[in-house]
Amino acid sequence: xxxxxxxxxxxxxxxxxxxxxxxxxxxxxxxxxxxxxxxxxxxxxxxxxxxxxxxxxxxxxxxxxxxxxxxxxxxxxxxxxxxxxxxxxxxxxxxxxxxxxxxxxxxxxxxxx
Amino acid sequence: xxxxxxxxxxxxxxxxxxxxxxxxxxxxxxxxxxxxxxxxxxxxxxxxxxxxxxxxxxxxxxxxxxxxxxxxxxxxxxxxxxxxxxxxxxxxxxxxxxxxxxxxxxxxxxxxxxxxxxxxxxxxxxxxxxxxxxxxxxxxxxxxxxxxxxxxxxxxxxxxxxxxxxxxxxxxxxxxxxxxxxxxxxxxxxxxxxxxxxxxxxxxxxxxxxxxxxxxxxxxxxxxxxxxxxxxxxxxxxxxxxxxxxxxxxxxxxxxxxxxxxxxxxxxxx
Numbered sequence: 205x206x207x208x209x210x211x212x213x214x215x216x217x218x219x220x221x222x223x224x225x226x227x228x229x230x231x232x233x234x235x236x237x238x239x240x241x242x243x244x245x246x247x248x249x250x251x252x253x254x255x256x257x258x259x260x261x262x263x264x265x266x267x268x269x270x271x272x273x274x275x276x277x278x279x280x281x282x283x284x285x286x287x288x289x290x291x292x293x294x295x296x297x298x299x300x301x302x303x304x305x306x307x308x309x310x311x312x313x314x315x316x317x
Numbered sequence: 318x319x320x321x322x323x324x325x326x327x328x329x330x331x332x333x334x335x336x337x338x339x340x341x342x343x344x345x346x347x348x349x350x351x352x353x354x355x356x357x358x359x360x361x362x363x364x365x366x367x368x369x370x371x372x373x374x375x376x377x378x379x380x381x382x383x384x385x386x387x388x389x390x391x392x393x394x395x396x397x398x399x400x401x402x403x404x405x406x407x408x409x410x411x412x413x414x415x416x417x418x419x420x421x422x423x424x425x426x427x428x429x430x431x432x433x434x435x436x437x438x439x440x441x442x443x444x445x446x447x448x449x450x451x452x453x454x455x456x457x458x459x460x461x462x463x464x465x466x467x468x469x470x471x472x473x474x475x476x477x478x479x480x481x482x483x484x485x486x487x488x489x490x491x492x493x494x495x496x497x498x499x500x501x502x503x504x505x506x507x508x509x510x511x512x513x514x515x516x517x518x519x520x521x522x523x524x525x526x527x528x529x530x531x532x533x534x535x536x537x538x539x540x541x542x543x544x545x546x547x548x549x550x551x552x553x554x555x556x557x558x559x560x561x562x563x564x565x566x567x568x569x570x571x572x573x574x575x576x577x578x579x580x581x582x583x584x585x586x587x
């Protein structure tokens with residue numbers, strides 16, 4: 205090498221592990237081929253659903269904290285979010301997806317979540 | 318025959334130095350107006366994405382950088398004809414000119430930081446448990462208990478992100494004044510607090526390395542991976558809408574180089 209490079213670390217193995225995780229978690233393309241097209245599409249759709257679910261949760265917390273909801277409305281909201289989370293869990297299991305896989309790399313904007 | 322590309326350079330002239338590229342092929346300049354692309358002619362597409370080929374690609378770019386400003390092209394990018402290559406250069410010409418001007422006499426350094434996320438998260442959880450900041454709703458139903466728990470999780474996550482921001486600011490402060498530009502990626506995994514690339518003037522490289530020496534001598538339980546100088550992989554910005562092919566997305570390659578070449582060097586050193 206011509207650039208007189210320094211590469212220095214105090215924990216080589218830890219960095220190898222983390223870099224592998226980053227590479228595995230964020231493929232640059234949706235992996236769609238005849239064998240796993242369902243999983244590829246499910247990953248894309250569930251990522252978007254997960255984003256909306258998290259936004260809903262945050263909004264719900266804000267409204268409850270703000271005191272603008274009645275006890276009944278809080279109960280309904282809690283039940284809805286609980287069911288939504290359970291359903292997501294079910295779908296992730298069906299398609300063999302892990303939480304960290306539900307993300308999209310938006311290039312210069314970083315990751316979706 | 319196909320045309321294999323290494324990088325865009327700020328010269329339209331013939332490359333005087335003899336450089337051997339992939340498969341031992343000579344490297345020459347395909348010029349367009351006042352710039353060029355360093356290429357080799359290969360018999361066919363690269364079949365094997367091997368470490369040796371990646372390293373050769375990198376080696377050619379580094380050799381080019383000793384004489385020119387070079388924009389590294391993603392490995393392995395090939396064009397079927399010279400005309401195809403020239404139409405790409407024509408399309409991006411102004412972007413290439415701007416990037417070549419912006420990256421002149423500059424190199425890239427990488428800085429990755431792992432933090433003890435388990436310990437930090439546990440500390441935050443303990444603090445949250447002690448504080449009275451929780452949702453003031455009853456827990457007389459499953460749904461309400463769920464909301465209360467979610468609220469707590471959100472508070473923990475929020476505090477975790479804020480702690481990460483504080484910690485990144487401390488690390489970044491060592492390099493910020495020396496670098497001309499930076500790309501910081503926060504928490505790509507829970508452990509990987511920071512994955513940063515800094516653009517540094519060539520004559521400030523020593524200052525930058527000294528800053529790292531200072532950082533690593535400070536007490537704490539952060540783990541560091543410092544590397545460089547590299548060609549400017551992370552600082553090429555194209556304003557024109559890229560085609561379906563991304564010629565300059567070289568981040569994967571940098572990680573690969575680091576893992577293969579860098580850690581191999583480290584192992585040899587030990």
